[in-house]
Amino acid sequence: MLARHAEDMFWAGRYLERAEDTARMVRATLLSTVAEPPAQAIDRMQNLISTLRLEVQAPAEDVESMAESLTPSPPMLRSEAGLGIDVQAAATRLVVAPTMAGSVAFCIGRTRENFRSLRDQIPSELWEQINEFHLRLRQEDFPAAMEQDPFQTLDFIRVSCQSLTGVISSSMAQGEGYRFLVLGQMLERALMTCRLISVRYPEHDGSSYDEMALTLRSVSALEAYQRASQSSPLGSDVARFLMVNDSFPRSVLYCLRLSETQVEALASNGRPPPLQRLGQLRSELEYTDFDTMVADLPSHLSALEAGVRNVADLVSGHFFRNAEAFDLHSQAITPGVSS
Amino acid sequence: MAAMSAAPGFFDEAVYEGGRTRDHYRPVQEWFDRLTLEQVKALEEQRNESFRRQGITFTVYGGDEGTERTWPMDLFPRVIDAEEWAMLERGLIQRVTALNRFLDDIYAGEQAIVHDGIVPRRLITSCTGFEREAMNVAVPMGARCLVAGIDLVRDGDGAYRVLEDNLRNPSGISYVIENRAAMTKLLPAAFSDLAVRSVDHYGRSLLRALRSIAPPACGDDPTVAVLTPGIFNSAYFEHAFLARSMGVELVEGRDLVVDDHMVAMRTTRGLERVDVIYRRIDDAFLDPVVFNPQSTLGVPGLMAAARAGTVSIANSVGNGVGDDKAVYAYVPDMIRYYLGEETIIPNADTYLLWEEDQRAEVLERIDQLVVKPVAESGGYGIVIGPKATDAELAEARQKILDDPRNWIAQEVVNLSRLPAWAGDHFAPRHIDLRPFVLSGEQVEVIPGGLTRVALREGSLIVNSSQGGGSKDTWVLGSPDHSGAEAQS
Numbered sequence: 125m126l127a128r129h130a131e132d133m134f135w136a137g138r139y140l141e142r143a144e145d146t147a148r149m150v151r152a153t154l155l156s157t158v159a160e161p162p163a164q165a166i167d168r169m170q171n172l173i174s175t176l177r178l179e180v181q182a183p184a185e186d187v188e189s190m191a192e193s194l195t196p197s198p199p200m201l202r203s204e205a206g207l208g209i210d211v212q213a214a215a216t217r218l219v220v221a222p223t224m225a226g227s228v229a230f231c232i233g234r235t236r237e238n239f240r241s242l243r244d245q246i247p248s249e250l251w252e253q254i255n256e257f258h259l260r261l262r263q264e265d266f267p268a269a270m271e272q273d274p275f276q277t278l279d280f281i282r283v284s285c286q287s288l289t290g291v292i293s294s295s296m297a298q299g300e301g302y303r304f305l306v307l308g309q310m311l312e313r314a315l316m317t318c319r320l321i322s323v324r325y326p327e328h329d330g331s332s333y334d335e336m337a338l339t340l341r342s343v344s345a346l347e348a349y350q351r352a353s354q355s356s357p358l359g360s361d362v363a364r365f366l367m368v369n370d371s372f373p374r375s376v377l378y379c380l381r382l383s384e385t386q387v388e389a390l391a392s393n394g395r396p397p398p399l400q401r402l403g404q405l406r407s408e409l410e411y412t413d414f415d416t417m418v419a420d421l422p423s424h425l426s427a428l429e430a431g432v433r434n435v436a437d438l439v440s441g442h443f444f445r446n447a448e449a450f451d452l453h454s455q456a457i458t459p460g461v462s463s
Numbered sequence: 464m465a466a467m468s469a470a471p472g473f474f475d476e477a478v479y480e481g482g483r484t485r486d487h488y489r490p491v492q493e494w495f496d497r498l499t500l501e502q503v504k505a506l507e508e509q510r511n512e513s514f515r516r517q518g519i520t521f522t523v524y525g526g527d528e529g530t531e532r533t534w535p536m537d538l539f540p541r542v543i544d545a546e547e548w549a550m551l552e553r554g555l556i557q558r559v560t561a562l563n564r565f566l567d568d569i570y571a572g573e574q575a576i577v578h579d580g581i582v583p584r585r586l587i588t589s590c591t592g593f594e595r596e597a598m599n600v601a602v603p604m605g606a607r608c609l610v611a612g613i614d615l616v617r618d619g620d621g622a623y624r625v626l627e628d629n630l631r632n633p634s635g636i637s638y639v640i641e642n643r644a645a646m647t648k649l650l651p652a653a654f655s656d657l658a659v660r661s662v663d664h665y666g667r668s669l670l671r672a673l674r675s676i677a678p679p680a681c682g683d684d685p686t687v688a689v690l691t692p693g694i695f696n697s698a699y700f701e702h703a704f705l706a707r708s709m710g711v712e713l714v715e716g717r718d719l720v721v722d723d724h725m726v727a728m729r730t731t732r733g734l735e736r737v738d739v740i741y742r743r744i745d746d747a748f749l750d751p752v753v754f755n756p757q758s759t760l761g762v763p764g765l766m767a768a769a770r771a772g773t774v775s776i777a778n779s780v781g782n783g784v785g786d787d788k789a790v791y792a793y794v795p796d797m798i799r800y801y802l803g804e805e806t807i808i809p810n811a812d813t814y815l816l817w818e819e820d821q822r823a824e825v826l827e828r829i830d831q832l833v834v835k836p837v838a839e840s841g842g843y844g845i846v847i848g849p850k851a852t853d854a855e856l857a858e859a860r861q862k863i864l865d866d867p868r869n870w871i872a873q874e875v876v877n878l879s880r881l882p883a884w885a886g887d888h889f890a891p892r893h894i895d896l897r898p899f900v901l902s903g904e905q906v907e908v909i910p911g912g913l914t915r916v917a918l919r920e921g922s923l924i925v926n927s928s929q930g931g932g933s934k935d936t937w938v939l940g941s942p943d944h945s946g947a948e949a950q951s
Contacts, residue, residue: 125712125730125731126712126714126718126728126729126730126731127718127729127730127731128715128717128718128729129712130730130731237694240518240694241693241694243699243700243703243704243707243713244689244702244703244704244705244706244707244712244713245707245713248517248707251517251518252516252517252518255516255517255518256516259515259516300731304731390731392732443731444731
């Protein structure tokens, strides 16, 4: 497939995943602030904003618009928090602000733009679905709906993202394009889970159930965790679950494994650099004794995060920039012989 | 809901003079007559919602930036009966065959038509669309107008006339297909028992035509790609539509490279040869090496590759010499010259302004004529005498005097009328028709085409960029046509 199309697929996957994860995290955070005093709620929202650190590496042409939108988002919330911006307003911004890089509306807009340049590659159903979702997020009454009924609105976003993923897996041919899309989703999801753990882990100190429940709920992992582990949770157990559980689809290990599967299928020959790097990262995570890791969790997490970002760069270099071109002269041009 | 009566001076498609419904419109008319105001409004709503959801839009330049409007399709269809269509089909095949012969004669032949004194040499050399870079670039089977859009109108007597030929990058076919898809969903019952001929096979037909012009050296499985300027182009929707319906890659200039006269696209596995390019980029932007050096949309070296015969480009470069509006006046002569036939669908009456006596007459009667620049498309630059202000007429007169070769004048054609929805009732509006003609191993006409409608009362401008809408066009099948599309 065209390198440009592959890149658009990859980014569509990343933006779509980012939108869904952000909606989940906002929802979990709002839920736990419901019964809290305002000061604590503000801290919690600040905590979420740190988790969402706007580090989505956009394609080059986006740098300008990112810089523009980066400035207002986290610092503004920080300073305005002191001025009494309420948690709800911050949450609304994270969801609806169309120009703030990282907001749900922004990510869905980008997903749509990417799919728009892939109109000939994707099923019409998928295009219609993303188009409709995008238009709903940009409707005038949408911010008010988010203010008035945040939970229902966030559920709508989650369900819309899930139905997009459903259309993708049920009506898209699972060829190269599909694999780049899933790869983008998995790498983005791995990054989001890493960040969540690194921001939330220090809060687990007191082994408070509420804190751990919030962490788990942010990635919709509470129920899966409860089923997997009946003993009352320790902070490190939660981190272990989110990092190395091999059946929960949002654990970092799971995401890396699925990414590896995609790259393996995409690599036409041998083990290209992104596959080597992924293999290293995955086996390190899988075979390092977790108790050793937990002793210095922050540095492991940041190494892991950097590793995932490195994989994304290598994917881009290998598949999208494609430095080594084929030798055109080696392709047959003899009449009647197709190369 | 659709009562209308005939008016003098115009040909009404659906009714006879006196108001009786024409036979081939009767089932449609009866169906619309039964609709209530509420039902029509509900259908309008449903249609808008469906187009919006599917993102079937076009971009209007000049207004607010990024104005992406949903496609305006009027609910009342145009109906063409089998016999009428058979005549149109013959006429279109005749015309496009002659134009292909003409273009091939000029670019790759001996320019016999010039030597024989049928078409003046200076007419060719003075065309802005005449590309010297395309001289002696061969096109398999001479299929230079691979996709042609021929604009037809009906005059006051109901006779069809060709208003202009579009041989470069005619657009609109995607809307033909989307209109049909929308109508089938919105008004399934209106099709009742009519055997409306299908338009769905366009992608297959186009792909077959494109593959048929592949360079002989590339074997029997040529790679076809659609070349688009990108998502900001007003017709991007159509480009993507075509690539999707053919199942081929939609490439931009930056996806292609030319090395040693071979064209390849950058893929995730390196470079891959491309044999046929259906380009939707104008000549001027196609190859910065030989055309506009500022163009970033094109592919450096593409023309050299075409000349070397390793890649075929459709439509061919330099087709502008065939749809120049002054050359248009000579098409009946071409048909006689190349085919030895008389023209089946006549031209509109046209004046060539470089001819002194014709110019004098036009300048005298400019307020009664339509004045058009020869190389524009999309309705830009047209001055309609009876509707223009004195200042506009004076300006047109001056432009003609400054550069007579650049303008033609035509008698006003009172475009025929058909009911269209006007907010709360159906009212007569003027329409034209753009059928699409494919050239490959044979010349093929897609049944119907894009009917455009001037939605403003009394307006004769049907271009979507200027407030026009469209209608689904139903060609009724005859017994010998039933199942013809199934084979393609």
